[in-house]
Amino acid sequence: MKGKISIGLCGLGTVGTGVIKILQNHQEEIKYKLGCELEVKKILVHTLEKARDIEVNAGVLTTEPDDLVRDQEIDIIIEVMGGIDSTYELLEKALQHKKHIITANKDLMAVYGQKLHKIAKTNDCDIFYEASVAGGIPILRSLTDGLASDRIQKMMGIVNGTTNYILTKMTDEQRTFTDVLQEAQELGYAESDPAADVGGLDAARKMALLANLAFKMDIHLEDVAVAGITSISQEDIVFAKRLGYVVKLIGIASMEEGKVEVSVEPTLLPQDHPLALVKNEYNAVYVHGEAVGETMFYGPGAGSMPTATSVVSDLMEAVKNIRLGISGNSYITPQFKTKLKNDSEKHSRYFVRLEADDQAGTFQALTNVFTDQNISFAKILQLPGSADSTAEIVMVTHHTSKQQLTNSVDSLNSLEVVKRIISYYRVDGEE
Amino acid sequence: MKGKISIGLCGLGTVGTGVIKILQNHQEEIKYKLGCELEVKKILVHTLEKARDIEVNAGVLTTEPDDLVRDQEIDIIIEVMGGIDSTYELLEKALQHKKHIITANKDLMAVYGQKLHKIAKTNDCDIFYEASVAGGIPILRSLTDGLASDRIQKMMGIVNGTTNYILTKMTDEQRTFTDVLQEAQELGYAESDPAADVGGLDAARKMALLANLAFKMDIHLEDVAVAGITSISQEDIVFAKRLGYVVKLIGIASMEEGKVEVSVEPTLLPQDHPLALVKNEYNAVYVHGEAVGETMFYGPGAGSMPTATSVVSDLMEAVKNIRLGISGNSYITPQFKTKLKNDSEKHSRYFVRLEADDQAGTFQALTNVFTDQNISFAKILQLPGSADSTAEIVMVTHHTSKQQLTNSVDSLNSLEVVKRIISYYRVDGEE
Structure with a gap:
């Protein structure tokens, strides 16, 4: 097994700096957890000469992506520089050179995620992106x-x-x-x-x-x-x-x-x-x-240190996989054909708020609409409306399908006593 | 690297049965995540003949601990049978035979945890006990x-x-x-x-x-x-x-x-x-x-399936460590000398509730006691007490030391206007 894993870091902004700080401050613990050493061999930056918050050897910095991508000793590329198209090209090339990828770039993953996953799979590489979903939450x-x-x-x-x-x-x-x-x-x-x-x-x-x-x-x-x-x-x-x-x-x-x-x-x-x-x-x-x-x-959903912490956790996972010989398994191959529910199959409770004429028969007209769709109520609240002659009515339904709810809203809209449907929202999290 | 890891399971109650079910139902996914197969080679039970919720080959069951502990092919022992002293003896022997341990037994860990850790360390073995702390939470x-x-x-x-x-x-x-x-x-x-x-x-x-x-x-x-x-x-x-x-x-x-x-x-x-x-x-x-x-x-803090899920997560960690060659690192060696705060160094806010005479001067007497200890208040509530002539007073302090709070309580107890200190509690989780 390899005794040392080399890393190429793309980007030395607040997140990149956070990653370096964590790797420097927790060197011993990380080695202990992984059974091998980590080395940041190259860091891709915009400008070589710049005051920085951390100490790095001058020889490590470069402005040339190929210095990372084509370095045969580099095992893992960490991408924390942002950008979409040009960043994709860099990562695609890195995967073709058999480098594992860690990225915190959610915009990139949204556009190119599935493409990158496939290229990673073909090259037996891992691609991890924990930091792109919810910052500090694993x-x-x-x-x-x-x-x-x-x-x-x-x-x-x-x-x-x-x-x-x-x-x-x-x-x-x-x-x-x-x-x-x-x-x-x-x-x-x-x-x-x-x-x-x-x-x-x-x-x-x-x-x-x-x-x-x-x-x-x-x-x-x-x-x-x-x-x-x-x-x-x-x-x-x-x-x-x-x-x-x-x-x-x-x-x-x-x-x-x-x-x-x-x-x-x-x-x-x-x-x-x-x-x-x-x-x-x-x-x-x-x-x-x-x-x-x-x-x-x-x-925390964002922030530079929480994000850096997630990046380092991904890094440790990638290193373990290299050493276990199971890299390239991080992508969970879709095992099932995508089957989506239609609106008749989506069930939920709903909150419906509307303004109606405050007169005899209004309530019956409303309830008829819902009864036609087999919808019953858990809670109802009636209050004076915006005008003297109107009432505001707020209802929470029992479970119903999205289709039935939409049908009811359509019917309500065509009722004469209903002035307007103000809003309706899903209700969830109850038994 | 080993292509198959063998397991000895001690106990086939609800948790043990849950573990077998998970291993059977998720065989493919587990193999994919680990890069190797798992086999439950022996199961220690009280009674061989018994109606069970799952299918296991008859040859796998045994009532003899040594069939697991002395089996050279078994790499990992999962202990979900409970008990303290005799269970400790079994696990001690297992560690001496270089078997990694996974246990859900919090009573055992409370009594023998540190001892087991040391024996594990000496034998380069892992001991995991996630399920013993908070059931289904990793x-x-x-x-x-x-x-x-x-x-x-x-x-x-x-x-x-x-x-x-x-x-x-x-x-x-x-x-x-x-x-x-x-x-x-x-x-x-x-x-x-x-x-x-x-x-x-x-x-x-x-x-x-x-x-x-x-x-x-x-x-x-x-x-x-x-x-x-x-x-x-x-x-x-x-x-x-x-x-x-x-x-x-x-x-x-x-x-x-x-x-x-x-x-x-x-x-x-x-x-x-x-x-x-x-x-x-x-x-x-x-x-x-x-x-x-x-x-x-x-x-969930408990329950047989959440506990079984935690046991299987520990199992996967132990298997990865075997294959990474880093077993025996699971015990975080105490790096620092234990230094505990004394009561003057523990800071918190406190809720104090007491009953006092409802008369002029009471409040001043109370506040004098707290002022002497440099304690100030964030919230105060005064209500009629249990008798006509008394008042109930509830206070929340600003940050103070536990020592100062205890001193104040002692002084309050000796005040004539104070009938009794009803209760006092720590207040936490505020800025």
Whole structure:
């Protein structure tokens, strides 16, 4: 077995610097855990001459990717420099030169993940990307390790820190979406173009990755039903609270009888659900496994040191695999044909909020619509509406299919007594 | 490298049966993850002839421990039969025959853990016991893996399911300790002799194990300050709630400037702390690492399938280590001399509840006592007491030392206006 493993590091920003610090400060422990030494042989940077937070030998730095990719002694490439197309080219070449890959680059993995996986597989290489899903939470490893001896039935995740921060502030400080978003942008918690975060796309990419691993099916971004948080109002949050719920942007991936549902949408959870207290920019993934039952992993979704910690954990896994001779097995080959549930097969409870005429017969007209779709109610709340002659009605249904709910909403829209459907959301996490 | 690893299983109760089921149902995935096959070669049972839930070849069963311990082909012994002294003898012999050990036996580990570790080390063997700490939560592995690249500063754990179940019911259903304990015993959630659970001893054993790993010091049960939940009243819970807290039995292990504090005691946590929603028999461990920040692991604390899942995860780790040639490293040698904080070095906030004369000057007398110890207050609540002439006073202090708090309590006890100190508890989990 090799007594020393050599690493090429691409990028020496805050995450890259964090990786070097961890490797320097924990040299002894890492050697002890791996049974061999690690050496960072080359570091790819933009500029050679620059004040840096750490000490590295000048000979280690280079601006030339080929110095890493073509170095025969380098076993593993760590990519923490960002970028998509040119970074892909570098990693593709590295895999062709039989180097294992560790990346924290979620944008790259979203676009080129499956392609990189295939090239890695062909070259008997590992590709690890724990840091790209939920910063400091070892969720990919927990899933793949756990998977070897359990079957995942359902996952619910808060996997986007920006939207969770916004919803937390809207809930705890009674502020509007626009107001909190602006603050989050000023604080650097939200990007200047927040569309991918607040529209749910970023979370959807991560849920697709998680569902791929958990269900061993090829699941693409297009397979995920996505809704964002832009239309959630302060009133929605207040009504949810009165009924005992909190509003979160929840990614769901579940499997029943071989069929899968993957979605990201604003969801009402009971106030005492373990995910309800995941606040601010924190992430958490709740997993229901056939054997182990309910587990949850909670931690920071981003940040340079949490990300660096995840990168080093991936690195240690890659080194173990090299030494075990099982590299190239990290990609869980899709074993099953992708089978997605249709809307009649997706079951959930729903929160429906609408404004209707406050007159005799209104309630009967409403309940007729739901009865026609076989939908019954767990909770109903009626309050004065925006005008003197209207009432606001908030209902939580028992379990029904998404199709039946959509049918009901269509019928409600055509009822004369209904002024408008204000909002409707999934309700999950209850027995 | 060995192409097949042979296992001897001691015990075929619900956990042992669970282990066999997992190994049978996940054969392919396990082989894929390990790069080799696993075979259960011998199973130690009490009675050979017995109706069982699983199929095993008759030749595999034996009632003779030596058939496992002295079998040269067996690499790993899994112990899920329980018992202490005779089980220790079996495992000691197994280690002397160079067999790696996996056990789910927390009573055994509490009594013989350090002895077994030393014998394992001498024989270059691994000993894993994940299932003995918090059933289905991979906390020991997360700590040892994470430790290789981070430094743990503080852990807070709900690591005893029985007490958490009792406190949850007392809080949510406004019932008394005695009442809920009796129910828990009838349901099988509490032992007929519940002393070790409700007195905090079981949790203290687990916190000692966790602190050992996290701080790389020899920490024994005697080093843990322990208080149980038997004296918590319904009123304590209600007052805590009015001030925004929940009462939990929390194990704390923290390190500051090389000195360690390990305790198990009823603790008030803010209602929005991640541990506050860990309900019923669930366990969770909250970890603060220097690099990664806050993480939390949540899951079932017991149960035969969660326990079996943990045993199989340990098994896979042991197999990887055999194949990597790093067996015998699982024991983290205590690197540091054990240094415990004294009471003047332990800092926390406290909740203090007392009954005093309702007369002019009472409040001043009380505040004088605290001012003498340099203690100031964050919250104060005064209500009518049990008699006409008395008042009940509840206070939450700012940070103070345990020594100062004890001094204040002593002084309060000698004040004439104070009828009695009703209760005082640690307050944690706030900024």
